[in-house]
Amino acid sequence: MSLSFMIFLYVFLIATALVISAINDILSAVITLSVFGILLATAFAILQAPDVALTQAVINSGIVTALFLVAFSQTEKPECYSEEEEE
Amino acid sequence: MSIKPYIFRIASLILCVSLGLMLFRGIAALPVTEKVTGPASHYLARTAGETGARNVVGAILFDYRAFDTLGESTVIFTAVCGIAMLFSRRKFHRSSRGLSFIAKRGIGIMVPFLLMYASVIILFGHLSPGGGFQGGTIFATVTVLLCVVFGSSFESQYFPPRTKDILESGGALLFSGIGLIGLAAGTGFLSNIAAGFPAGIFGSFLSAGSVPILNVAVGMKVGAGLSTIFYSMIKMLDAGHDHREGGGIE
Amino acid sequence: MILLSYATAVIIFCIGLYTIMIRRNLFKTVLGLALMESAVLLIIVSSGYIPGGVPPIAPFSGPAVNPLPHAFTLTAIVIGASDIALALAFIVKLHRHYRTVDLDRIRGLRG
Numbered sequence: 001m002s003l004s005f006m007i008f009l010y011v012f013l014i015a016t017a018l019v020i021s022a023i024n025d026i027l028s029a030v031i032t033l034s035v036f037g038i039l040l041a042t043a044f045a046i047l048q049a050p051d052v053a054l055t056q057a058v059i060n061s062g063i064v065t066a067l068f069l070v071a072f073s074q075t076e077k078p079e080c081y082s083e084e085e086e087e
Numbered sequence: 088m089s090i091k092p093y094i095f096r097i098a099s100l101i102l103c104v105s106l107g108l109m110l111f112r113g114i115a116a117l118p119v120t121e122k123v124t125g126p127a128s129h130y131l132a133r134t135a136g137e138t139g140a141r142n143v144v145g146a147i148l149f150d151y152r153a154f155d156t157l158g159e160s161t162v163i164f165t166a167v168c169g170i171a172m173l174f175s176r177r178k179f180h181r182s183s184r185g186l187s188f189i190a191k192r193g194i195g196i197m198v199p200f201l202l203m204y205a206s207v208i209i210l211f212g213h214l215s216p217g218g219g220f221q222g223g224t225i226f227a228t229v230t231v232l233l234c235v236v237f238g239s240s241f242e243s244q245y246f247p248p249r250t251k252d253i254l255e256s257g258g259a260l261l262f263s264g265i266g267l268i269g270l271a272a273g274t275g276f277l278s279n280i281a282a283g284f285p286a287g288i289f290g291s292f293l294s295a296g297s298v299p300i301l302n303v304a305v306g307m308k309v310g311a312g313l314s315t316i317f318y319s320m321i322k323m324l325d326a327g328h329d330h331r332e333g334g335g336i337e
Numbered sequence: 338m339i340l341l342s343y344a345t346a347v348i349i350f351c352i353g354l355y356t357i358m359i360r361r362n363l364f365k366t367v368l369g370l371a372l373m374e375s376a377v378l379l380i381i382v383s384s385g386y387i388p389g390g391v392p393p394i395a396p397f398s399g400p401a402v403n404p405l406p407h408a409f410t411l412t413a414i415v416i417g418a419s420d421i422a423l424a425l426a427f428i429v430k431l432h433r434h435y436r437t438v439d440l441d442r443i444r445g446l447r448g
Contacts, residue, residue, distance in 0.1 A: 006338060010345040017349045017372055021356040026364045033368060040375055047342070048392045048402045049382050050216035051144045052410045054208075056378070058221055059418045062228040063313055064371065070320045071425040072364065075432040099358045107351040114343050117384060127385075127403045135395045143393040143401070147408040159412045166419035170426045216394065220415055309415070316422050320429065 006046065013039050030068045034061045138279055139286035140213040140295035148218065149301045153277040156301075157262060160308050164259065167312040174319040185238035194236045201229050209306040213295040219305030226310035231317050239321060248318060251311040258308030265297050265304070342383035350376035363431070363438045367424045374417040381406045381413070 016036045020029050037060030044053035123131060130147055140146040148156050185191065209222030234242040269275055269282035279296040280286050287294030353372030356365055385403030393404040428438060435443050 003338065003341075006341060010341060013345060014348055014352075017352045020368055020372065021352050021360075021365075026362065029365070029368055033371060036372075036375070040379065043342075043379065044382055047382055047386050048390050049407050049410075050392050050394075051142070051218065051221075052378075052382055052407050052414070054216055054221050055224075055411055055414050058224045058228070059414055060375075062231070063224060063317075064418055064421055066228075066231050066317060067320065067422050067425050068364075068367075070317065071429050074320070074429050075438055096359060099355060103351040103355045103358075106354070107347050110350070111344060111347045114347065114380060115340060119339060121387065123387065123401070123403050127405045130404060131393065131397075131401050141395045143395060143404045144407045144411070147404060148411065152408065155409075155412065159415060162416050163419050166423050169423055173426050173430055216392070218411075220411060313418075320426060 009039065009043055009046070013043065026072055030065060030072065033068070034065045037061050037064070135289060138295055138298065139289055140298050141290060142213055142215065142218070144216075145212050145218050145298060145302070146295070149213075149298045149305075150279045150296075153266070153279075153301065156305065157266070157277070160259060160262065160305060163309060163312050164255070167255070167315050170316050171319045174322070185241070186236050190236055194232065198229060198233070201225070201232075205229065205306075205310075209302055210299060211292070212302040213298045214290065214292070219302040220309055222302075223306040223309030223311075224313060226306070227313035227317065230314040234317070234321065239318075243318070246314070248315065251315050251318075254307050255311035255315065258304045258306070258311065261304035261307070262301060265300055338388065339383050339386055342379060342386075346376045346379040346383070349373075349379070361440045363428050363440055366440075367421060367428065370424065371417070371421055374413070378410050378413060378417075381410050 013036065016032055016039060020032050020036065023029050023032070038057060040060070041053045041057035044056055122128075130143060130151065134140060134143045134146045138146045138150045140150070205222045205225035207222075208217040208225065209219055212218035212222070230242060230246055233245070266277040269278040272278075272282040274281040279298065282297075284296030285293075286296055293299075350373055353369040353376060356369030356372065360366065360369070385406035387400055387402050389400065390402040391397055391399045393401045393407070431443065432438050437443060
Protein backbone atom coordinates (compact mmCIF):
# COMPACT_ATOMS: atom_id res chain seq x y z
CA MET A 1 0.00 0.00 0.00
CA SER A 2 1.29 3.46 -0.79
CA LEU A 3 2.50 5.85 1.84
CA SER A 4 -0.06 8.56 1.00
CA PHE A 5 -2.91 6.15 1.64
CA MET A 6 -1.46 5.27 5.04
CA ILE A 7 -1.10 8.95 5.91
CA PHE A 8 -4.72 9.58 4.93
CA LEU A 9 -5.90 6.63 7.02
CA TYR A 10 -3.95 7.74 10.09
CA VAL A 11 -5.14 11.34 9.82
CA PHE A 12 -8.71 10.06 9.63
CA LEU A 13 -8.04 7.87 12.69
CA ILE A 14 -6.74 10.82 14.73
CA ALA A 15 -9.68 12.99 13.60
CA THR A 16 -12.13 10.30 14.74
CA ALA A 17 -10.39 10.07 18.12
CA LEU A 18 -10.67 13.85 18.53
CA VAL A 19 -14.38 13.68 17.73
CA ILE A 20 -14.91 10.97 20.36
CA SER A 21 -13.12 13.06 22.95
CA ALA A 22 -14.70 16.42 22.21
CA ILE A 23 -18.32 15.74 21.41
CA ASN A 24 -20.86 16.19 24.17
CA ASP A 25 -23.58 13.84 23.02
CA ILE A 26 -22.81 10.31 24.24
CA LEU A 27 -24.78 8.56 21.50
CA SER A 28 -22.78 10.22 18.74
CA ALA A 29 -19.54 9.38 20.54
CA VAL A 30 -20.46 5.68 20.70
CA ILE A 31 -21.26 5.52 16.98
CA THR A 32 -17.98 7.28 16.27
CA LEU A 33 -16.20 4.64 18.37
CA SER A 34 -17.63 2.04 16.03
CA VAL A 35 -16.21 3.93 13.03
CA PHE A 36 -12.85 4.16 14.82
CA GLY A 37 -12.84 0.41 15.29
CA ILE A 38 -13.42 -0.27 11.61
CA LEU A 39 -10.66 2.14 10.58
CA LEU A 40 -8.29 0.47 13.01
CA ALA A 41 -9.20 -2.92 11.54
CA THR A 42 -8.32 -1.55 8.08
CA ALA A 43 -4.97 -0.36 9.44
CA PHE A 44 -4.33 -3.82 10.88
CA ALA A 45 -5.13 -5.43 7.53
CA ILE A 46 -2.66 -3.16 5.76
CA LEU A 47 -0.02 -4.10 8.36
CA GLN A 48 -0.46 -7.74 7.17
CA ALA A 49 -2.32 -9.00 10.28
CA PRO A 50 -5.56 -10.67 9.09
CA ASP A 51 -6.41 -12.47 12.35
CA VAL A 52 -6.09 -9.29 14.37
CA ALA A 53 -8.12 -7.28 11.84
CA LEU A 54 -10.97 -9.79 11.92
CA THR A 55 -11.04 -9.90 15.71
CA GLN A 56 -10.90 -6.12 16.08
CA ALA A 57 -13.70 -5.54 13.56
CA VAL A 58 -16.04 -8.10 15.08
CA ILE A 59 -15.47 -7.30 18.74
CA ASN A 60 -15.33 -3.53 18.53
CA SER A 61 -18.20 -2.93 16.12
CA GLY A 62 -20.30 -5.84 17.35
CA ILE A 63 -20.10 -6.44 21.05
CA VAL A 64 -18.62 -3.24 22.51
CA THR A 65 -21.02 -0.94 20.63
CA ALA A 66 -24.01 -3.09 21.60
CA LEU A 67 -22.98 -3.04 25.27
CA PHE A 68 -22.45 0.72 25.22
CA LEU A 69 -25.90 1.25 23.74
CA VAL A 70 -27.54 -1.04 26.30
CA ALA A 71 -25.79 0.74 29.18
CA PHE A 72 -26.67 4.13 27.72
CA SER A 73 -30.33 3.24 27.36
CA GLN A 74 -30.47 2.15 30.98
CA THR A 75 -29.11 5.44 32.30
CA GLU A 76 -31.63 7.90 30.93
CA LYS A 77 -32.43 10.77 33.23
CA PRO A 78 -35.51 10.02 35.30
CA GLU A 79 -38.48 12.35 34.94
CA CYS A 80 -38.83 13.09 38.62
CA TYR A 81 -35.37 13.71 40.08
CA SER A 82 -35.59 13.95 43.83
CA GLU A 83 -32.96 15.63 45.93
CA GLU A 84 -33.09 13.45 49.00
CA GLU A 85 -30.12 11.34 50.08
CA GLU A 86 -30.35 7.62 49.61
CA GLU A 87 -29.00 5.22 52.14
CA MET B 88 -13.65 30.39 41.03
CA SER B 89 -14.02 30.21 37.32
CA ILE B 90 -10.28 30.05 36.59
CA LYS B 91 -9.57 26.80 38.43
CA PRO B 92 -11.07 24.45 35.82
CA TYR B 93 -9.05 26.21 33.11
CA ILE B 94 -5.81 25.82 35.05
CA PHE B 95 -6.61 22.14 35.51
CA ARG B 96 -7.30 21.74 31.79
CA ILE B 97 -4.11 23.47 30.73
CA ALA B 98 -2.04 21.48 33.21
CA SER B 99 -3.58 18.22 31.94
CA LEU B 100 -2.87 19.25 28.37
CA ILE B 101 0.77 19.98 29.14
CA LEU B 102 1.08 16.69 31.00
CA CYS B 103 -0.41 14.69 28.13
CA VAL B 104 1.73 16.37 25.49
CA SER B 105 4.97 15.86 27.42
CA LEU B 106 4.02 12.25 28.18
CA GLY B 107 3.38 11.72 24.48
CA LEU B 108 6.76 13.14 23.51
CA MET B 109 8.61 10.97 26.01
CA LEU B 110 6.66 7.88 24.94
CA PHE B 111 7.43 8.50 21.29
CA ARG B 112 11.13 8.92 21.97
CA GLY B 113 11.16 5.66 23.88
CA ILE B 114 9.13 3.66 21.37
CA ALA B 115 10.98 5.00 18.33
CA ALA B 116 14.24 3.78 19.85
CA LEU B 117 13.11 0.17 19.34
CA PRO B 118 15.25 -1.48 16.66
CA VAL B 119 13.62 -1.93 13.27
CA THR B 120 14.47 -5.36 11.97
CA GLU B 121 14.64 -6.54 8.40
CA LYS B 122 14.53 -10.17 9.43
CA VAL B 123 12.51 -11.97 12.09
CA THR B 124 14.73 -13.28 14.89
CA GLY B 125 14.29 -15.13 18.14
CA PRO B 126 11.41 -17.49 18.99
CA ALA B 127 9.29 -16.06 16.17
CA SER B 128 11.66 -17.41 13.53
CA HIS B 129 11.45 -20.83 15.17
CA TYR B 130 7.64 -20.68 15.05
CA LEU B 131 7.59 -19.58 11.41
CA ALA B 132 9.96 -22.30 10.28
CA ARG B 133 8.71 -25.24 12.29
CA THR B 134 4.92 -24.83 12.56
CA ALA B 135 4.02 -26.78 9.46
CA GLY B 136 6.20 -29.68 10.49
CA GLU B 137 5.56 -29.81 14.22
CA THR B 138 1.83 -29.11 14.35
CA GLY B 139 0.51 -29.56 10.82
CA ALA B 140 -1.45 -26.29 10.97
CA ARG B 141 -1.31 -23.64 8.26
CA ASN B 142 -2.27 -20.68 10.42
CA VAL B 143 0.83 -19.84 12.43
CA VAL B 144 -0.99 -17.47 14.82
CA GLY B 145 -3.61 -20.15 15.56
CA ALA B 146 -0.87 -22.70 16.17
CA ILE B 147 0.87 -20.33 18.59
CA LEU B 148 -2.37 -19.66 20.47
CA PHE B 149 -3.56 -23.26 20.68
CA ASP B 150 -0.44 -25.38 20.61
CA TYR B 151 2.75 -23.63 21.66
CA ARG B 152 1.13 -21.22 24.14
CA ALA B 153 -2.15 -22.99 24.82
CA PHE B 154 -1.81 -22.43 28.56
CA ASP B 155 -2.06 -18.67 28.05
CA THR B 156 -5.28 -19.18 26.12
CA LEU B 157 -6.65 -21.15 29.07
CA GLY B 158 -5.80 -18.19 31.31
CA GLU B 159 -7.55 -15.79 28.97
CA SER B 160 -10.67 -17.95 28.95
CA THR B 161 -10.59 -17.69 32.73
CA VAL B 162 -10.51 -13.90 32.46
CA ILE B 163 -13.62 -13.93 30.26
CA PHE B 164 -15.30 -16.31 32.67
CA THR B 165 -14.53 -14.00 35.59
CA ALA B 166 -15.98 -10.99 33.77
CA VAL B 167 -19.15 -12.93 32.94
CA CYS B 168 -19.50 -14.07 36.57
CA GLY B 169 -19.00 -10.52 37.83
CA ILE B 170 -21.61 -9.02 35.54
CA ALA B 171 -24.12 -11.79 36.14
CA MET B 172 -23.65 -11.31 39.87
CA LEU B 173 -24.23 -7.55 39.61
CA PHE B 174 -27.55 -8.04 37.84
CA SER B 175 -28.68 -11.20 39.49
CA ARG B 176 -31.87 -10.43 41.28
CA ARG B 177 -34.10 -9.22 38.48
CA LYS B 178 -36.25 -11.03 36.03
CA PHE B 179 -38.19 -9.83 33.04
CA HIS B 180 -41.30 -7.88 33.84
CA ARG B 181 -42.34 -7.65 30.25
CA SER B 182 -40.40 -8.23 27.08
CA SER B 183 -39.63 -5.80 24.33
CA ARG B 184 -41.78 -5.96 21.25
CA GLY B 185 -39.26 -6.32 18.49
CA LEU B 186 -39.24 -4.55 15.16
CA SER B 187 -41.71 -4.55 12.27
CA PHE B 188 -42.84 -7.48 10.16
CA ILE B 189 -40.48 -6.71 7.26
CA ALA B 190 -37.46 -6.66 9.56
CA LYS B 191 -38.47 -9.94 11.17
CA ARG B 192 -38.91 -11.75 7.85
CA GLY B 193 -35.70 -10.35 6.40
CA ILE B 194 -33.56 -11.18 9.40
CA GLY B 195 -35.19 -14.58 9.65
CA ILE B 196 -33.84 -15.43 6.20
CA MET B 197 -30.37 -14.10 7.01
CA VAL B 198 -29.75 -15.73 10.39
CA PRO B 199 -28.91 -19.28 9.12
CA PHE B 200 -26.22 -17.82 6.86
CA LEU B 201 -24.77 -15.84 9.76
CA LEU B 202 -24.63 -18.99 11.87
CA MET B 203 -22.95 -20.87 9.04
CA TYR B 204 -20.39 -18.07 8.63
CA ALA B 205 -19.57 -18.21 12.34
CA SER B 206 -19.19 -22.01 12.23
CA VAL B 207 -16.86 -21.83 9.22
CA ILE B 208 -14.64 -19.30 10.94
CA ILE B 209 -14.37 -21.55 14.00
CA LEU B 210 -13.86 -24.85 12.21
CA PHE B 211 -11.33 -23.63 9.64
CA GLY B 212 -9.29 -21.74 12.20
CA HIS B 213 -6.20 -23.83 11.62
CA LEU B 214 -6.23 -23.30 7.83
CA SER B 215 -7.09 -19.64 7.32
CA PRO B 216 -7.33 -16.51 9.47
CA GLY B 217 -9.94 -16.97 12.13
CA GLY B 218 -10.32 -19.27 15.08
CA GLY B 219 -12.33 -19.70 18.22
CA PHE B 220 -12.46 -16.10 19.43
CA GLN B 221 -13.69 -14.57 16.21
CA GLY B 222 -16.34 -17.21 15.57
CA GLY B 223 -17.57 -17.20 19.15
CA THR B 224 -18.03 -13.43 19.05
CA ILE B 225 -20.06 -13.72 15.85
CA PHE B 226 -22.32 -16.25 17.58
CA ALA B 227 -22.84 -13.75 20.41
CA THR B 228 -23.61 -11.03 17.88
CA VAL B 229 -26.29 -13.25 16.30
CA THR B 230 -28.03 -13.60 19.68
CA VAL B 231 -27.85 -9.82 20.12
CA LEU B 232 -29.46 -9.41 16.70
CA LEU B 233 -32.24 -11.85 17.58
CA CYS B 234 -32.86 -9.98 20.81
CA VAL B 235 -33.17 -6.65 19.02
CA VAL B 236 -35.31 -7.79 16.11
CA PHE B 237 -37.58 -10.40 17.62
CA GLY B 238 -37.87 -9.27 21.21
CA SER B 239 -36.10 -10.55 24.29
CA SER B 240 -38.72 -13.17 25.19
CA PHE B 241 -38.18 -14.90 21.84
CA GLU B 242 -34.46 -15.03 22.41
CA SER B 243 -34.73 -16.33 25.95
CA GLN B 244 -37.13 -18.99 24.76
CA TYR B 245 -34.84 -20.33 22.04
CA PHE B 246 -31.52 -19.84 23.84
CA PRO B 247 -32.44 -20.11 27.51
CA PRO B 248 -29.83 -18.90 30.01
CA ARG B 249 -29.45 -22.44 31.32
CA THR B 250 -28.25 -23.61 27.89
CA LYS B 251 -25.72 -20.80 27.75
CA ASP B 252 -24.41 -21.77 31.20
CA ILE B 253 -23.99 -25.38 30.09
CA LEU B 254 -22.27 -24.30 26.85
CA GLU B 255 -19.83 -22.05 28.63
CA SER B 256 -18.89 -24.58 31.28
CA GLY B 257 -18.76 -27.31 28.64
CA GLY B 258 -16.25 -25.30 26.66
CA ALA B 259 -14.01 -24.86 29.68
CA LEU B 260 -14.27 -28.56 30.58
CA LEU B 261 -13.45 -29.59 27.01
CA PHE B 262 -10.35 -27.40 27.00
CA SER B 263 -9.13 -28.82 30.31
CA GLY B 264 -10.04 -32.35 29.23
CA ILE B 265 -7.86 -32.10 26.12
CA GLY B 266 -5.05 -30.90 28.35
CA LEU B 267 -5.50 -33.80 30.75
CA ILE B 268 -5.35 -36.27 27.85
CA GLY B 269 -1.91 -34.90 27.12
CA LEU B 270 -0.99 -35.30 30.78
CA ALA B 271 -2.26 -38.89 30.84
CA ALA B 272 -0.19 -39.75 27.78
CA GLY B 273 2.92 -38.76 29.68
CA THR B 274 4.03 -35.80 27.58
CA GLY B 275 2.72 -32.74 29.41
CA PHE B 276 -0.39 -30.65 29.85
CA LEU B 277 -1.94 -29.47 26.57
CA SER B 278 0.57 -31.13 24.28
CA ASN B 279 -0.58 -31.71 20.75
CA ILE B 280 1.18 -34.12 18.41
CA ALA B 281 3.35 -35.67 21.08
CA ALA B 282 0.27 -36.83 23.01
CA GLY B 283 -1.00 -38.85 20.10
CA PHE B 284 -3.43 -36.52 18.32
CA PRO B 285 -3.25 -37.28 14.58
CA ALA B 286 -1.43 -34.65 12.54
CA GLY B 287 -3.21 -35.52 9.31
CA ILE B 288 -2.43 -34.30 5.81
CA PHE B 289 -1.07 -30.77 5.72
CA GLY B 290 -3.73 -28.36 4.49
CA SER B 291 -6.75 -30.63 4.80
CA PHE B 292 -9.69 -30.12 7.12
CA LEU B 293 -8.86 -32.96 9.50
CA SER B 294 -5.34 -31.95 10.44
CA ALA B 295 -3.30 -30.21 13.11
CA GLY B 296 -4.14 -32.57 15.95
CA SER B 297 -6.11 -30.99 18.76
CA VAL B 298 -6.14 -27.42 17.40
CA PRO B 299 -9.65 -27.66 15.81
CA ILE B 300 -11.09 -29.18 19.00
CA LEU B 301 -9.58 -26.40 21.11
CA ASN B 302 -10.96 -23.85 18.64
CA VAL B 303 -14.46 -25.28 19.12
CA ALA B 304 -14.08 -25.25 22.91
CA VAL B 305 -12.95 -21.62 22.99
CA GLY B 306 -15.69 -20.66 20.51
CA MET B 307 -18.37 -22.18 22.74
CA LYS B 308 -16.97 -20.44 25.79
CA VAL B 309 -16.55 -16.99 24.30
CA GLY B 310 -19.88 -17.04 22.47
CA ALA B 311 -21.91 -18.17 25.45
CA GLY B 312 -20.06 -15.80 27.79
CA LEU B 313 -20.57 -12.66 25.72
CA SER B 314 -24.19 -13.56 25.09
CA THR B 315 -24.74 -13.99 28.83
CA ILE B 316 -23.21 -10.55 29.44
CA PHE B 317 -25.62 -8.95 27.00
CA TYR B 318 -28.60 -10.81 28.37
CA SER B 319 -27.76 -9.88 31.99
CA MET B 320 -27.61 -6.21 31.11
CA ILE B 321 -30.76 -6.18 29.01
CA LYS B 322 -33.08 -8.15 31.23
CA MET B 323 -33.62 -5.11 33.41
CA LEU B 324 -34.59 -2.91 30.49
CA ASP B 325 -38.24 -2.66 31.44
CA ALA B 326 -37.85 -3.18 35.15
CA GLY B 327 -35.47 -0.28 35.71
CA HIS B 328 -37.79 2.69 35.45
CA ASP B 329 -39.57 1.73 38.62
CA HIS B 330 -37.92 3.98 41.20
CA ARG B 331 -39.25 2.25 44.23
CA GLU B 332 -37.34 -0.93 43.70
CA GLY B 333 -34.43 0.58 41.81
CA GLY B 334 -33.12 2.88 44.47
CA GLY B 335 -31.97 0.59 47.23
CA ILE B 336 -28.52 -0.74 47.92
CA GLU B 337 -28.16 -4.28 46.58
CA MET C 338 5.93 3.63 7.82
CA ILE C 339 6.42 1.97 11.16
CA LEU C 340 7.43 5.31 12.72
CA LEU C 341 4.24 6.83 11.32
CA SER C 342 2.18 4.11 13.03
CA TYR C 343 4.03 4.70 16.32
CA ALA C 344 3.38 8.45 16.14
CA THR C 345 -0.32 7.97 15.41
CA ALA C 346 -0.70 5.47 18.26
CA VAL C 347 1.03 7.78 20.76
CA ILE C 348 -1.22 10.68 19.73
CA ILE C 349 -4.35 8.55 20.16
CA PHE C 350 -3.05 7.37 23.56
CA CYS C 351 -2.62 10.95 24.72
CA ILE C 352 -6.09 11.90 23.45
CA GLY C 353 -7.56 9.00 25.44
CA LEU C 354 -5.65 9.97 28.57
CA TYR C 355 -6.81 13.58 28.25
CA THR C 356 -10.40 12.40 27.89
CA ILE C 357 -10.19 10.36 31.08
CA MET C 358 -8.69 13.23 33.05
CA ILE C 359 -10.98 16.03 31.88
CA ARG C 360 -14.45 14.71 31.29
CA ARG C 361 -17.00 14.48 34.05
CA ASN C 362 -19.36 12.06 32.39
CA LEU C 363 -18.57 8.46 33.31
CA PHE C 364 -19.28 7.24 29.79
CA LYS C 365 -16.55 9.49 28.50
CA THR C 366 -14.15 7.81 30.92
CA VAL C 367 -14.91 4.40 29.45
CA LEU C 368 -14.59 5.78 25.91
CA GLY C 369 -11.16 7.18 26.80
CA LEU C 370 -10.18 3.77 28.17
CA ALA C 371 -11.21 2.15 24.88
CA LEU C 372 -9.11 4.69 22.95
CA MET C 373 -6.05 4.01 25.09
CA GLU C 374 -6.38 0.26 24.64
CA SER C 375 -6.73 0.59 20.86
CA ALA C 376 -3.61 2.77 20.70
CA VAL C 377 -1.55 0.18 22.57
CA LEU C 378 -2.77 -2.54 20.20
CA LEU C 379 -1.61 -0.48 17.22
CA ILE C 380 1.84 -0.10 18.78
CA ILE C 381 2.13 -3.85 19.37
CA VAL C 382 1.02 -4.92 15.90
CA SER C 383 3.14 -2.39 14.06
CA SER C 384 6.23 -3.42 16.03
CA GLY C 385 6.17 -6.78 14.29
CA TYR C 386 5.87 -5.47 10.75
CA ILE C 387 8.54 -6.35 8.20
CA PRO C 388 8.55 -4.06 5.12
CA GLY C 389 7.47 -6.13 2.14
CA GLY C 390 6.16 -8.94 4.33
CA VAL C 391 3.26 -11.35 3.85
CA PRO C 392 0.70 -12.54 6.43
CA PRO C 393 1.85 -15.50 8.55
CA ILE C 394 -0.17 -18.21 6.81
CA ALA C 395 1.90 -21.15 5.55
CA PRO C 396 3.04 -21.64 2.77
CA PHE C 397 4.72 -18.25 2.61
CA SER C 398 5.22 -16.41 -0.64
CA GLY C 399 7.85 -14.11 0.80
CA PRO C 400 9.26 -13.00 4.15
CA ALA C 401 6.50 -13.39 6.74
CA VAL C 402 5.79 -10.79 9.41
CA ASN C 403 6.38 -11.57 13.09
CA PRO C 404 3.47 -13.73 14.35
CA LEU C 405 4.09 -13.34 18.09
CA PRO C 406 2.64 -9.80 18.43
CA HIS C 407 -0.49 -10.99 16.63
CA ALA C 408 -0.98 -13.76 19.18
CA PHE C 409 -0.93 -11.51 22.19
CA THR C 410 -2.87 -8.76 20.46
CA LEU C 411 -5.72 -11.25 20.03
CA THR C 412 -5.65 -11.94 23.76
CA ALA C 413 -5.48 -8.23 24.54
CA ILE C 414 -8.49 -7.38 22.35
CA VAL C 415 -10.73 -9.92 24.05
CA ILE C 416 -9.61 -8.97 27.54
CA GLY C 417 -10.15 -5.29 26.71
CA ALA C 418 -13.72 -6.01 25.63
CA SER C 419 -14.34 -7.90 28.89
CA ASP C 420 -13.16 -5.06 31.08
CA ILE C 421 -15.14 -2.47 29.11
CA ALA C 422 -18.23 -4.64 29.69
CA LEU C 423 -17.53 -4.76 33.43
CA ALA C 424 -16.98 -0.98 33.57
CA LEU C 425 -20.32 -0.40 31.82
CA ALA C 426 -22.06 -2.71 34.28
CA PHE C 427 -20.60 -0.63 37.13
CA ILE C 428 -21.88 2.56 35.50
CA VAL C 429 -25.40 1.12 35.30
CA LYS C 430 -25.28 0.12 38.96
CA LEU C 431 -23.94 3.55 39.97
CA HIS C 432 -26.73 5.24 38.07
CA ARG C 433 -29.25 3.05 39.82
CA HIS C 434 -27.87 4.14 43.17
CA TYR C 435 -27.06 7.82 42.65
CA ARG C 436 -29.41 8.60 39.71
CA THR C 437 -26.68 10.43 37.81
CA VAL C 438 -23.59 9.62 35.78
CA ASP C 439 -21.90 12.91 36.50
CA LEU C 440 -18.67 12.25 38.40
CA ASP C 441 -18.60 15.59 40.23
CA ARG C 442 -22.12 15.08 41.52
CA ILE C 443 -21.40 11.55 42.66
CA ARG C 444 -18.32 12.70 44.53
CA GLY C 445 -20.26 15.61 46.02
CA LEU C 446 -23.03 13.37 47.26
CA ARG C 447 -20.62 11.09 49.06
CA GLY C 448 -18.44 13.65 50.77
